[in-house]
Each structure stands twice: as structure tokens, then as C-alpha cells.
Amino acid sequence: MAESTELTQHSKRDSLAPVDEGGRIFSLKSYIPFWISSMVVIQLFIIGQSFMPPSGKLNILQALTVTLVSSIIIGFMFVINSHPGIKYGIPFVVQCRSAFxxxxxxxxxxxxxxxxxFWYGIGSWIGADAMNYVSTTVLGWGNVWLYFIIFQILQTAIAYYGIKSIKWFDSALSFVILAFLVYIVIQIFSTGKVHLISSWEAxxxxxxxxxxxxxxxxxxxxTGAINNGDLARYLRKEPVQNWVGHFVGIVPMFIIMVAIGILSAAATGIWDPIRALVTLVPNTAVAVALMIFIVAAQxxxxxxxxxxxxALVLMEIFNIKWGLSVIVVGILGIITFPWLLLTSSAFNTFITFYSAFLGPLLGILIADFYLVxxxxxxxDRLYNSPVKFHILGFASLIVGGICGVIFLPISWIVGLPVSMVIYSIGYRIIPYYKRELAAHRVDEKAAVFE
Structure with a gap:
């Protein structure tokens, strides 16, 4: 079982079988550093910078409250929806079979x-553009297209060799990332330009x-909370692994990243994350370190x-090898034309509307596993399901998504509970689903968290 479920370049659909305890390659010693490095998401810088004027309307107390509350919500989302993956060793696409x-x-x-x-391509382009800006500003030379192609090739090469390659790369770079984050905070306060009192009193x-x-x-x-079963299935099956792994690996880094965005904007007055960081670079040596940080982060x-x-979904649908799936995803990341999408207001609108369905999807997965x-x-039913399409799941997703679009500024806050309620009630009042659930009902004592 362990050999067939470990993702390598040769893995195919059968690797989606439940991971047994012998195949759990993550312990807390590797899982926490893995998430520390994975949480350096440039978009979190931007979010932090957007809270206060001129971009936002919050004062520093409200901005810090948002940061703390959001980090706790994210932590709980990861813990709750990682439970099926940890308990049964199943990936996201298999978990979805129960509800859809x-x-x-x-x-x-x-x-x-x-x-x-889309975000793969955009993330690579942001990283390439950042490297180009840093190298052009500090070293006098740059080529964004060269950096972009190098980004795609290197990321594809690392992911090609499977879950262990990703695990060790992310875990090892966590130390580089943490060191540079500490340096950034020191540089921000050393400027002497961080004036928080006026922001606090606003x-x-x-x-x-x-x-x-x-x-x-x-x-x-x-998005990460929705499909984290893909990674959590390789985490050792103990309750403490879930709670500690996600709250220690994700929550503090989330707070740090958003806070740095807030502070860097306050210190520099520049509302672009990379350009704000470059203004804090004192010499060429640090500029090179910044480039390493940008590469590691992306x-x-x-x-x-x-x-x-x-890549996992392509492997499941077409039964192709993981290595080929990764290459295809790398190509798709290029042909999304991120250099055009980042300048298109239509794309921002599309992403906003599309994101309205993410909350409902998570709500359905939670309702299905915990409430139903x-x-x-x-x-056996998940891997040999007689149900090919689950109408209630799709109806709940669509209605929740529509509600999210109607209340777009707070899309997932509305859409997630709406979908949970519709899905749960459907199983209690619709005769077909009542019979389907009764046919597979088991003693609830078996559902105790293992």
C-alpha cells in the first residue's frame, strides 16, 4: 500500500488509494516547516497593504484584528477539512465523491x-517580475521573460519527482524564508518611518x-483548505498532528506575512510589495538575498x-503519470498568459465571481463529512461508487455560489453556511437521500476521531 500511494514521477491513478500508516511520510518535524515555507504568499503582502489608507478604510487596530481573526478562521478550516484525509488517507478528489x-x-x-x-502562472510571473525589478534596480540588468521561463522549468522539475521532492524542498527552504522575514521586519523598523499612532487613532x-x-x-x-487532503493524507494519523501541524505551521506565518504588508506600506508609503521591499535593501549583497527570498517564496x-x-486531478481523470501531469500543468500555467491577465480588469472581476463558489464547496465538504x-x-463506496452524479451536492454548490455572487464583498461568509444548510437539510427531507444515507449508516461510535 505504501509504495503504491507515494507520489513519484511514475505514479498513476492507483496511487490515489488510501495511504496506510507506513506511507505517512510527514511528521510534525517536517510538516510544520513545510507549511512555514508554503505560507510565504506574495498576495498576503498585498492584502496587508490594502487594509489602511489610501487603499483601505481601516485603522491599525482594525487591521490587526482582521489579521488575527482571519488567521484563526484559516487555521480551523485547514484542521476541519484535513480530518478526512488524515483519518482515511484519501485525496481531495476522492473525498469529493461522497458529496458529488x-x-x-x-x-x-x-x-x-x-x-x-491561473494562480500558478500568475505567481510565477509575479516572481519573475520581482526578480527583474530587483536585478535591474540593483544590478543594472534583467530579463523578465528569461526569469519566467526559468521559474516554470525549475518548479516543474522539483514537482516532477513527486511528494517527497516537494516535501524536502519546502521544508528545507523554511529556514531561509524565516531568516529573511526576520531581517525584513528589522529593516522596516530601522527606517524610523513607521508611524502607527496616527493610524491607531484614526x-x-x-x-x-x-x-x-x-x-x-x-x-x-x-483554496488550500479545500484540497489539503492531498497533503494531509501523508501526515501521521494522530489528532495532535492535525491541530498542531496546521495551527503552528499556518497561523503564525499568516499573521507575520499580513503584518509585514501593513508595516512595509506604513514605512515606505509604497503600495507594491516588491518595490516596497527593494527600498529597504541597503546593498548588493542583500539584494541577492532578496532575490533568493523571492524565488523561495514563489x-x-x-x-x-x-x-x-x-496535477492530481489530471492524473485521476486521464490515468496519466504524475510526472506528465506536472509538465502539463506547467504548460497550462504559461498559456494562461499571466502577463496579460495581471493587466486585465476583466480578469479581476472573473476571479472575484469565481471565488464566490469556493466557500460553498468547502461548506458542502464539511457538511457531508461531519453532519451527514x-x-x-x-x-469501498468512495472507490467503487454506484452514484455517478450527486444532484444535491451540485444544487447546494450552485445556490451557495449564487448567494456568494449576490453578496460579493462577503462572498464566502454568506455562501459557505448557505450550502451547508441546504446540503444537510436535503439529506433529512428528500426521500431518496434519506434512503441512501440509511443504507450506509453505521454506528456513530465508529466516527470518533482516531
């Missing part, structure tokens, strides 16, 4: 994996701008959040 059917799961997962492909807003900020902050990482977050999800199945999956 065997073939329906392949459609539902697109809500998660399509944005991953009136700000505890109304819609506050809730919109929480929606956006959580929205950046809700590589680690892309490997865990944007490459693995679509009572934390117990029939694995």
Missing part, C-alpha cells in the same frame, strides 16, 4: 483546480470594510498550493 458522485467529483474539483492553474470602520477585509484575507487561502507556495491540486456522514466514510 464518482464522476461528479471531477466536475466539482474544477472549482478548486482551475484557479490553481476612526476607521468596523462595518462592511472590516468584514470585506476578513473575506479577502481568508479567501486567499481557502516556489514553495506554488508547489504546495498551485501545482499539486491540478458523522465522520465516517465507506471507503
Amino acid at each position: 458522485g464518482y464522476y461528479g467529483a471531477r466536475i466539482a474539483v474544477l472549482v478548486r483546480v482551475l484557479p490553481a492553474v 476612526s476607521g470602520s468596523w462595518g462592511m470594510p472590516f468584514w470585506t477585509a476578513i473575506t479577502a484575507s481568508v479567501g486567499i487561502l481557502i 516556489f514553495t507556495s506554488n508547489l504546495s498550493l498551485n501545482i499539486a491540486p491540478p 456522514r458523522k465522520r465516517h466514510f465507506d471507503l
Whole structure:
């Protein structure tokens, strides 16, 4: 079992079988550093910078409250939705079969994996553009297209060799990333330009701008919470592994990244994360270190959040090798034309609307496992399901998504509970689903967290 479920360049669909205890390659010693490096997401810088004027309407107290509340919400989302993966050793696409059917799961997962492909290309382009800006400003030479191609080739090469390659790369670079983050904070305060008293005393807003900020902050990482079973299935099956692994690996880094965005903007007055950091660079040696940090940040977050999800889905649908899936995802990341998308207001609108369905998808997965199945999956049914399409799951997703679009500034806050309620009630009042659940009901004592 352990050999067939470990992702390597040669793995195919059968590697999606449940991972047994012998195949659990992550311990807390590697899982926490893995998430520390994966959490250096450039978009979190931007979110932090957008809280206060001139971009936002919050004062420093409200901005810090948003950061703390959002980090706790994200931590709980990862813990709650990682439980099925840890308990049963199943990936995201298999988990989705319970709520959407065997073939329906392949459609539902697109809500998660399509944005991953786009963000893969965008993340690589942001990293390439950042390297180009740093090298041009400090070293006098740069080529964004060369950097972009190098980014794609190197990321594809690392991911090509499978889960262990991703694990060790992300875990090892966590030390480089942490060291540079500490340096950035020191540099920010050494400028002597961080004036927080005026921001603290500003009136700000505890109304819609506050809730919109929480929606956006959580929205950046809700994608990772949705499919984290892909990674959590390799974590050792103990309750403490889930809670400690995610709250220690994710929550502090989330707070640090957003806080640095807030502070760097306050110190420099520049509302662009890379350009703000470059102004803090005192010499060429540090500039080179900054380039290493940029590469590490984009590589680690892309490997865990944007490459693995679509590659696994391609492998499951077409039964192709993992290595080929990774190469295809790398090509798709290029042909999304991120250099055009980043300058297109239409794309920002598209992403905003598309994201409205992420909360409902997570809500359905949570409702299915905890409220309907009572934390117990029939694995034989998941891998040999007679139900090809689960209409209730799709109906809940669509209605929740529409509600999210209607209340777009707080999309997932509305859409997630709506989908949970519809899905849960459907199983209690619709005769077909009542019979389907009764046919697979087990003693609820079996659902105790192992």
C-alpha cells in the first residue's frame, strides 16, 4: 500500500488509494516547516497593504484584528477539512465523491483546480517580475521573460519527482524564508518611518470594510483548505498532528506575512510589495538575498498550493503519470498568459465571481463529512461508487455560489453556511437521500476521531 500511494514521477491513478500508516511520510518535524515555507504568499503582502489608507478604510487596530481573526478562521478550516484525509488517507478528489458522485467529483474539483492553474502562472510571473525589478534596480540588468521561463522549468522539475521532492524542498527552504522575514521586519523598523499612532487613532470602520477585509484575507487561502487532503493524507494519523501541524505551521506565518504588508506600506508609503521591499535593501549583497527570498517564496507556495491540486486531478481523470501531469500543468500555467491577465480588469472581476463558489464547496465538504456522514466514510463506496452524479451536492454548490455572487464583498461568509444548510437539510427531507444515507449508516461510535 505504501509504495503504491507515494507520489513519484511514475505514479498513476492507483496511487490515489488510501495511504496506510507506513506511507505517512510527514511528521510534525517536517510538516510544520513545510507549511512555514508554503505560507510565504506574495498576495498576503498585498492584502496587508490594502487594509489602511489610501487603499483601505481601516485603522491599525482594525487591521490587526482582521489579521488575527482571519488567521484563526484559516487555521480551523485547514484542521476541519484535513480530518478526512488524515483519518482515511484519501485525496481531495476522492473525498469529493461522497458529496458529488464518482464522476461528479471531477466536475466539482474544477472549482478548486482551475484557479490553481491561473494562480500558478500568475505567481510565477509575479516572481519573475520581482526578480527583474530587483536585478535591474540593483544590478543594472534583467530579463523578465528569461526569469519566467526559468521559474516554470525549475518548479516543474522539483514537482516532477513527486511528494517527497516537494516535501524536502519546502521544508528545507523554511529556514531561509524565516531568516529573511526576520531581517525584513528589522529593516522596516530601522527606517524610523513607521508611524502607527496616527493610524491607531484614526476612526476607521468596523462595518462592511472590516468584514470585506476578513473575506479577502481568508479567501486567499481557502483554496488550500479545500484540497489539503492531498497533503494531509501523508501526515501521521494522530489528532495532535492535525491541530498542531496546521495551527503552528499556518497561523503564525499568516499573521507575520499580513503584518509585514501593513508595516512595509506604513514605512515606505509604497503600495507594491516588491518595490516596497527593494527600498529597504541597503546593498548588493542583500539584494541577492532578496532575490533568493523571492524565488523561495514563489516556489514553495506554488508547489504546495498551485501545482499539486491540478496535477492530481489530471492524473485521476486521464490515468496519466504524475510526472506528465506536472509538465502539463506547467504548460497550462504559461498559456494562461499571466502577463496579460495581471493587466486585465476583466480578469479581476472573473476571479472575484469565481471565488464566490469556493466557500460553498468547502461548506458542502464539511457538511457531508461531519453532519451527514458523522465522520465516517465507506471507503469501498468512495472507490467503487454506484452514484455517478450527486444532484444535491451540485444544487447546494450552485445556490451557495449564487448567494456568494449576490453578496460579493462577503462572498464566502454568506455562501459557505448557505450550502451547508441546504446540503444537510436535503439529506433529512428528500426521500431518496434519506434512503441512501440509511443504507450506509453505521454506528456513530465508529466516527470518533482516531
